[in-house]
Amino acid sequence: MRRIFPLVVLLFTSTLFSQIDANSVMGVPVTVNDTEMNGITGANEGSMVYNISQKNIYIFDGTNWVPVNKDKNTIGDIVYSSLTADHSGWYLLNGRAITTLPTNAQTNATNLGFTTNLPNAEDRVLKHPSATQNIGDLGGQSNTVLTQANLPNVTFNGTTSTNGNHNHTVSRAIGTDQVRHPSDANRTFFNQNGSTNTNTTGNHSHTVTVNSGGSNQSFDRYQPYIVFNTFIYLGL
Numbered sequence: 001m002r003r004i005f006p007l008v009v010l011l012f013t014s015t016l017f018s019q020i021d022a023n024s025v026m027g028v029p030v031t032v033n034d035t036e037m038n039g040i041t042g043a044n045e046g047s048m049v050y051n052i053s054q055k056n057i058y059i060f061d062g063t064n065w066v067p068v069n070k071d072k073n074t075i076g077d078i079v080y081s082s083l084t085a086d087h088s089g090w091y092l093l094n095g096r097a098i099t100t101l102p103t104n105a106q107t108n109a110t111n112l113g114f115t116t117n118l119p120n121a122e123d124r125v126l127k128h129p130s131a132t133q134n135i136g137d138l139g140g141q142s143n144t145v146l147t148q149a150n151l152p153n154v155t156f157n158g159t160t161s162t163n164g165n166h167n168h169t170v171s172r173a174i175g176t177d178q179v180r181h182p183s184d185a186n187r188t189f190f191n192q193n194g195s196t197n198t199n200t201t202g203n204h205s206h207t208v209t210v211n212s213g214g215s216n217q218s219f220d221r222y223q224p225y226i227v228f229n230t231f232i233y234l235g236l
Contacts, residue, residue, distance in 0.1 A: 028057060034089075034236050037065055038104050054088060064089075064104070064235040073233045075108045078126065080228040090231040095120030105234035121230035143218040156210040165200040 031037040033053040040049070045062040058065040064075070073089065086092055091105060095117055098109050109118065112135070119136045129135065 035102070038102065038236055058236070064108075073235075075233060075235055076112050077233040079231050079233075081231055082228055083231075084229060086231075089233055089236040091118065091234050093119050093121040093230045093232055095122070101234065104236065108234045118232065126230075142222065143220050145216055145218040160206045160208065162203050162205055164203045167197045167200050170196045170198065 028048045028050050030050045030052060031040070034051065037049055037051050037058060040060075043060045045060055047060040048057055049060075049065070050057050051065075051067075054067065056067045056069065058067050060066075066073075067088070078093075079090065081090070083090075084092075089105075091101065097117055098106050098114060101109060101118075109115075114136060119138070123142050124138070124140075127139075129137065133139075
């Protein structure tokens with residue numbers, strides 16, 4: 001009898017636990033989605049609900065519904081994600097009007113200083129503000145067109161050689177004759193036949209204009225990158 005007693009206890013214990021009624025399991029209030037959860041009014045700090053769409057329990061911290069079993073997010077946190085749409089209190093930074101956000105997200109965005117639009121993170125990287133900058137300020141540019149002032153201080157000069165001596169051939173020979181009387185002085189004139197060259201005086205210089213070229217085309221200033229979407233946490 002002593003040998004079978006532990007087996008009987010084990011069977012009894014197993015039967016006892018298997019008979020727990022499903023309706024006796026403690027539960028928490030259930031909401032269908034974020035909209036219904038955020039529509040709860042008068043919730044006390046520490047209240048809990050189960051959000052069916054998020055598959056998670058949320059605790060009310062006095063201002064926002066915060067998911068449990070997940071890292072606590074703080075209003076204003078920024079993350080990169082491969083997701084493309086708003087989710088779980090995270091809102092895509094795409095420059096949209098604050099008035100298009102849910103009421104709670106509008107309030108939190110305004111408290112962060114975004115009173116008109118969310119920042120637009122398209123084609124931008126994050127930068128810590130300087131002493132004269134504020135959160136959400138935009139700056140920099142993705143491409144640049146160089147101006148003359150951006151180029152090194154270089155003077156372009158151009159010269160040509162002074163070689164230029166040459167002559168021309170005239171198709172008449174130069175001769176001398178006394179025209180009227182043997183006592184007259186000789187006169188130089190062109191005969192009908194032969195040829196004569198002009199003198200070779202002709203050295204000269206030219207002014208040269210050097211064109212720097214270019215067509216004012218801009219160039220990209222991106223470092224090697226990988227593309228993800230930027231989200232800000234504004235709460236549920």
